[in-house]
Amino acid sequence: MQSTFETRSIYGQIKVPFAKQLTLFLGARYDDVKAIDSKLSPRISAIYSPTRAHTFKLQYGESFRTPVTNELYSDDDVTKGNPNLKSEYVKTTELVWRYEGQDWHINSVLFYNQLVDFINLVPNSAANNQFTFENQLDDINRGVELDSMIHITSDLSVEATYSEYFDTPIKPTFKRFASVIANYHHQQWVLSLNSVWRDAVSGPTMTSDFTQPAYFLLGGAVSWQFSARSEISFKAHNLLDKHYRVYDPRVTDGAVAGVGSEYSLHYQIKF
The missing domain is CATH 2.20.50 (Outer Surface Protein A; domain 2)
Known part of the structure; x- marks a missing residue:
């Protein structure tokens, strides 16, 4: 099966410098995927740098992913597409701290993700030894990420x-x-x-x-x-x-x- 997707998008961002150490960013993106889905994805972040070495960032954003062709229309011995799939949606909140030294740096991120309607590969009830796709997962992921480099x-x-x-x-x-x-x-x-x-x-x-x-x-x-x-x-x-x-x-x-x-x-x- 052949298929085409037509997408229209618009994006904007505003930078608001409150002070030398504090900057606020406000942004949004609107995507219209014809015949599948359309969503507005807002984003807001604040960056605070009390010194040259230390930077703190708090941000919140939303995004989505439309189903791909294979998930919608595949038809083979392994998978059967599901044309009724909805888009995956995620809301992300992050608190970031960065330290920049002379020969090294370290980044730490605390994150909180809300996952909505994530697509999962599941057994196909209509056929043996075959899988299909479903919006099966709503979940929350919290965690921490660290990275550092030294010269x-x-x-x-x-x-x-x-x-x-x-x-x-x-x-x-x-x-x-x-x-x-x-x-x-x-x-x-x-x-x-x-x-x-x-x-x-x-x-x-x-x-x-x-x-x-x-x-x-x-x-x-x-x-x-x-x-x-x-x-x-x-x-x-x-x-x-x-x-x-x-x-x-x-x-x-x-x-x-x-x-x-x-x-x-x-x-x-x-x-």
Whole structure:
């Protein structure tokens, strides 16, 4: 089936400087997706900088996502589209603090998300071994995100991130995870090492309960820049060939096998 979508949008924003340290932003976007949905998405934020090093930001925003073609009209051996789907809607409130030092910075974000009518893949009652899509999920997600970067030398930097949901997220395997990335630049060469950690997760499945143990993955990349327009790189994922399983409640036993070691060679040229 062929389908087309016609969208009209308009966006505006007002900046209101109350004082040297305090600025207010007011904005809104209106989207009209013909024959599917139309919504107004407001946004408001306040930025307060008491010193050059510290910045605080409080913001509230709303947004939506219309169903995509596959969710509406797919018709194959795996999925059956649902033309009666509604748009997903989210309301987000964030409190941000940023500290900017001479050679490092840190960001922290407390967030509160209200999810409305999120689309989920569910078994199709009209056919065996087939799935369809439904507006099945209304949820609240609260959590914290942290990230920081330090420049140890002019060539070496280390970046770390940490995220934790206070509630169970849509994908439970992301409830608590962290990453560390080290980059070393020397003339045309760049060496990068990265690691990802995810905490243990437990949850129900169609047949029993499943526990995903905590796991740690290590990767890396090395690249050489021939010129300003060309570069060659070698990338590796899961260097230690860690065998692990990820929790997904939509699978019968809840277990999805993780990807083993992967290696790839890339050449990039800019025109």
